[in-house]
Amino acid sequence: MIHNAVKIVSLIFIFLLSLNLLLLALGKISVLLFWIILLLGAVASFLINRVIKQK
Numbered sequence: 001m002i003h004n005a006v007k008i009v010s011l012i013f014i015f016l017l018s019l020n021l022l023l024l025a026l027g028k029i030s031v032l033l034f035w036i037i038l039l040l041g042a043v044a045s046f047l048i049n050r051v052i053k054q055k
Contacts, residue, residue, distance in 0.1 A: 009045050016041050
């Protein structure tokens with residue numbers, strides 16, 4: 001169950017990253033917004049991993 005949650009979080013993070021790269025390539029979002037979303041994704045996955053490890 002723990003491994004599944006980690007895989008799901010990783011997949012979501014990779015999906016968001018690729019989506020951001022696509023939008024960045026299309027010029028739909030700024031570089032700053034791209035990095036903010038990337039940092040938020042990294043922080044979210046880190047927090048979720050900590051919560052999983054505590055249980």
